[in-house]
Every structure is written in C-alpha cells, then in structure tokens.
C-alpha cells in the first residue's frame with residue numbers, strides 16, 4: 001500500500017498546498033476507461049488524464065510499441081544522432097497538418113513546446129533585422145502552460161500574474177472572443193484585437209491562441225470565424241500566428257485539429273498532451289518553411305534550443321503508434337457519439353439554479369456554475385459514484401477517452417448532474 005502520509009508530507013501535487021493538501025486517491029492500475037484504486041474500487045475516467053489518454057489506458061497497440069522500442073533503445077541524445085521513431089513520427093505530423101507546416105521540433109512537454117514557439121517567433125524577426133518585434137499578443141482566458149514564457153501568454157487573472165510581477169514578461173492581451181461557437185462573429189467582436197494589432201504590430205512577434213476551444217483558462221468555445229479574421233489581421237500587420245493545439249489536437253473537438261473548424265493555417269503550431277495517447281510526456285512545435293528558413297538565414301543561423309530528452313525514442317515510438325491507431329479507427333464517429341451523449345446527459349443541468357451554462361463540443365462537455373465548487377467534497381462525491389471527474393473553479397467538465405461506451409458515458413454524465421445538483425444546493 002502507498003504511504004499516503006509520506007505523500008502528504010513530502011510530495012507536491014499540481015497546484016497544491018504543502019500545509020493543507022486535499023486528499024489524493026492512490027491508483028494501482030488503469031485499463032480501458034477505468035482507473036483502479038488501491039482499495040479495489042474502479043472509477044470511470046472522465047478526464048483522459050487531462051486530455052491525453054484518447055485511446056484509454058493500457059492499450060495493447062501502445063503497450064506493444066513501448067515494449068518493442070524498449071528492447072531497441074529507450075533513449076539516445078538527438079544532437080548529432082537521429083532514429084527511426086522520430087523520423088516516422090515527424091512524417092506523420094507533417095502529413096496530417098496543413099502543407100505549409102513541415103518543420104518539426106520535438107520537446108518534452110506542452111509548456112516547453114510553447115516556449116519554443118515563442119522563441120521561434122522572436123528569432124524569426126531577429127533574423128529579418130526586426131529585433132524590436134519580440135512581444136506576444138494573447139487573448140484572455142487562455143492557457144498555454146506553466147513555465148515563464150508560457151505563463152506570460154496565459155490569462156493574467158487565473159495565471160495570477162500579479163504574484164510574479166517583474167519576473168514575468170508583460171505581454172499584450174485582447175479580450176477573449178465573445179462570439180460563441182456556432183454563432184456568427186461581428187466586426188465588434190474582432191475590433192479590440194484589430195485595434196491592438198494596429199497600435200502594437202511594430203513590437204509584436206506573434207499572436208498566440210488556442211483555436212476554437214480555450215482549455216484550462218476557462219473552457220470557452222468560440223466562433224471559428226474569429227480565427228479567419230485573426231489570420232487576415234496577422235497577415236495584414238506582419239505578425240506571426242501561433243496556434244496552441246496542445247489540448248485540442250488529435251480529434252478532441254470533432255476535427256483532427258481545431259483549426260480545421262476555421263480552415264485557417266498558422267505559421268507555428270504546438271501539439272502535446274494526447275500526442276502519445278497519454279503514455280508519455282512528448283510535445284512538438286511545427287513551423288512553416290518560411291519561419292524555419294528565416295531563422296536559419298539570420299544570425300546565428302541556428303535555432304537556439306535543444307532539450308536533453310528531445311525526441312525521446314520511447315515517447316516518439318508510442319506517439320507514432322498512437323497516431324497510427326487514431327487514423328485506423330473511425331474516431332470521428334466516436335467523437336460524434338460522445339458529443340451526442342454529453343448533450344443528452346448534461347443538458348438537463350441547465351435547469352438547475354446556480355448553473356450558468358452547459359456547452360458541448362466534440363468530446364468535451366462543460367457545466368459552468370455561478371460559484372466555484374468545493375473541491376474536497378465534490379471530489380469525494382464523484383469517487384463515491386464510481387467516476388473520476390476533476391472540476392476547477394466554477395467549471396465541471398468531461399473529456400473522456402474516445403473509446404468510452406454508451407453506458408460508461410451515461411454513468412459519467414449522470415454523476416455530473418447529481419453532484420452538480422448537490423453542489424448548487426449547498427449554495
């Protein structure tokens with residue numbers, strides 16, 4: 001049995017106190033859509049371990065890829081060396097993304113992929129003898145990671161920028177798009193962004209956004225048309241466009257990439273999270289040939305980044321298998337089925353007092369409350385009902401593995417409806 005007391009005293013969990021940590025649940029194993037706790041209880045997973053486990057846990061195809069690669073080599077440095085799984089995976093990424101995005105930089109986590117995107121944008125303008133163009137423009141309610149550069153473009157409120165004032169780069173922020181997914185977008189919706197670009201384009205390296213779905217910064221779904229206008233404005237003002245698809249990539253929103261809802265192509269793209277099917281930490285930053293060639297032409301003629309575990313063979317082998325698996329199944333049908341099930345199960349929550357909104361897009365379902373939930377009690381309530389759901393703030397949301405069946409999905413949505421009803425009763 002895990003020594004929970006040791007865990008409590010010595011180990012930091014994400015965004016927790018070391019004085020009053022909330023209880024954590026020891027997991028002994030995971031298979032399909034189920035997490036098995038040490039005490040034998042099984043929980044249906046509604047989180048895909050933060051967007052990642054799209055194929056579920058302990059998948060035979062991914063297990064085999066990991067085992068086979070393990071027998072060959074777990075890791076070699078990527079400086080001066082290369083290997084088959086990295087080349088294969090890069091080929092898959094280049095093939096499945098828009099034609100212009102054909103240069104791949106592998107890194108070990110989403111936050112680092114975002115740092116790399118920012119550095120690429122800054123180096124691009126430096127190479128073109130425009131060193132003053134090094135600021136970023138982002139939108140409110142975004143989330144791009146926890147390292148300093150990534151934090152600097154994440155929502156200043158939820159990211160608590162005030163805590164780090166002086167230590168963190170001050171970027172520009174446009175309001176989050178008000179036009180919702182499925183609704184048209186007016187010039188008024190785009191005006192604040194257009195104004196910022198007009199005023200600041202001379203000092204801006206790039207605009208960075210999560211296309212269509214803003215994840216951990218607010219779980220907002222906005223109109224793809226807004227991205228069409230964003231692309232036009234970036235081109236007109238000479239500012240690069242970065243799409244962060246670390247959460248949305250690989251099918252989650254009903255398209256392989258969320259940018260496909262808008263048919264808009266960025267200059268730089270970040271992917272991560274479900275890239276390895278949730279098996280290992282791996283991310284990638286893709287750039288256009290134009291960006292890559294400019295960086296390589298100016299001073300110093302190199303892109304200045306190179307993580308120790310860049311393109312880790314185990315991670316790239318599993319990622320390659322995961323993308324192959326995704327493309328070999330009818331994931332669109334699975335996501336459509338999940339979308340319908342999420343609507344069916346979550347829509348009734350709209351009737352509850354204290355619920356402000358219910359929204360679903362692809363395999364993402366969100367119930368937004370008026371007030372922040374009580375994490376300690378709500379977590380217990382979900383576990384008691386045999387599901388794993390981890391809300392944050394005022395948001396209770398589901399993003400199950402694509403392989404979830406109808407019954408398990410019903411179990412998840414029913415648990416959310418019940419627990420939300422309990423929660424709003426408490427006031």
Ligand SMILES: *Cc1c(COP(=O)(O)O)cnc(C)c1O
Nearest residue numbers: 109110111143144145215246247
């Ligand atoms: C999770 C996330 C990141 C950061 O990825 P990590 O692997 O946690 O560093 C960046 N951008 C988006 C959109 C994310 O959802």
